[in-house]
Amino acid sequence: MHLLLAQKGTITDGEEAIDLGQSPADILFLSAADTELSSIAAARRSRGGQKSLRVASLLTLKHPMSVDTYVERTARHAKLIIVRPLGGDSYFHYVLEALHAAAVTHKFQIAALPGYDKPGSGARTVFDGVRR
Secondary structure, X not given: OOOOOOOOOEOOOOOEOOOOOOOOOOEEEEXXXXXXXXXXXXXXXXXXXXXXXXXXXXXXOXXXXXXXXXXXXXXHHOOEEEEEOOOOOOOOHHHHHHHHHHHHHHOOEEEEOOOOOOOOOOOHHHHOOOOO
């Protein structure tokens, strides 16, 4: 489902759409764990680097319009997106599908690291059959 960004409203779960307002970057790191986001940001500050980096919480990307806006304004411009959908793909199914579709369309790399090694778990099912 797609809503116009100009429309206010909610979807059945009561979540309100938000725009993270992030500018594009070479690398995006998306995680459900604030500790990972903090660690990645701190490591980036201490090491520097030539590639630009943005971190974002997957918990802020629950509303489909938030996801669509993020993909359109930020994600589609990346060269690499690393996603840590802790808790599995059932919690983050729409964002994983949207990122996968954008990766195919805009030719960037994406890595989904679910956080546990049970076969068929996490984001792996969304990316089955996709080879780069």
